Amino acid sequence: AQSVTQPDIHITVSEGASLELRCNYSYGATPYLFWYVQSPGQGLQLLLKYFSGDTLVQGIKGFEAEFKRSQSSFNLRKPSVHWSDAAEYFCAVRPNTNAGKSTFGDGTTLTVKP
Amino acid sequence: DTGVSQDPRHKITKRGQNVTFRCDPISEHNRLYWYRQTLGQGPEFLTYFQNEAQLEKSRLLSDRFSAERPKGSFSTLEIQRTEQGDSAMYLCASSLIPRGQLNTEAFFGQGTRLTVV
Numbered sequence: 680a681q682s683v684t685q686p687d688i689h690i691t692v693s694e695g696a697s698l699e700l701r702c703n704y705s706y707g708a709t710p711y712l713f714w715y716v717q718s719p720g721q722g723l724q725l726l727l728k729y730f731s732g733d734t735l736v737q738g739i740k741g742f743e744a745e746f747k748r749s750q751s752s753f754n755l756r757k758p759s760v761h762w763s764d765a766a767e768y769f770c771a772v773r774p775n776t777n778a779g780k781s782t783f784g785d786g787t788t789l790t791v792k793p
Numbered sequence: 794d795t796g797v798s799q800d801p802r803h804k805i806t807k808r809g810q811n812v813t814f815r816c817d818p819i820s821e822h823n824r825l826y827w828y829r830q831t832l833g834q835g836p837e838f839l840t841y842f843q844n845e846a847q848l849e850k851s852r853l854l855s856d857r858f859s860a861e862r863p864k865g866s867f868s869t870l871e872i873q874r875t876e877q878g879d880s881a882m883y884l885c886a887s888s889l890i891p892r893g894q895l896n897t898e899a900f901f902g903q904g905t906r907l908t909v910v
Contacts, residue, residue: 683835711895711896715901720906721903721904722797722884722901722902722903722904723836723884723886723901724901725898725899725900728898730896731896769835769836771835775895776895777895779841779848779849780826780838780841780849781899782838783835783836784835785833785834785835786833786835
């Protein structure tokens with residue numbers, strides 16, 4: 680069974696600073712990988728996804744993520760954080776052998792200081 | 794709005810009552826998923842449908858929970874004899890899985906927040 684670990688429960692960064700959110704997964708093969716963002720009381724919005732190919736993927740809102748097979752990681756990055764990026768971020772993994780359930784990490788809450 | 798729609802957005806119910814939630818997926822999406830999210834946790838998978846067929850159910854889905862997708866379009870999730878532990882956000886998602894293609898993403902609705910008092 681697959682699992683996802685997001686080691687940082689809460690991160691605070693200053694507006695304009697760079698950001699990296701960590702995600703480690705456990706799965707027997709290369710899975711499909713996703714990052715979602717959730718604002719309070721809202722559903723999840725897909726930021727970016729990795730299926731195959733180039734290990735550096737670009738997403739919406741200036742986010743990118745890098746898949747590192749050797750480290751079983753899929754860390755999310757943004758070079759300059761905006762106050763509107765404050766939200767909760769979830770990493771998710773899904774087997775590449777079916778289109779069934781995804782397994783999510785417990786999330787990282789991002790606070791942005793002015 | 795062509796996104797995933799969930800109704801109601803909020804539901805407060807007394808313990809022991811039955812509740813039903815509805816999810817309308819994106820038009821023509823053949824896969825529909827239900828997840829549950831409690832405070833401070835990521836979404837946990839409950840069940841999913843391929844058209845009208847329920848293909849997988851989580852062990853989290855006790856006998857008090859039932860989900861249907863009778864015509865392969867909208868879906869309902871019913872919880873019977875609600876308990877305080879059922880308080881959570883219930884999220885619905887949908888995706889389009891063309892035959893032989895698995896690399897697609899799921900789109901989530903805004904969720905239904907259930908509070909059992």
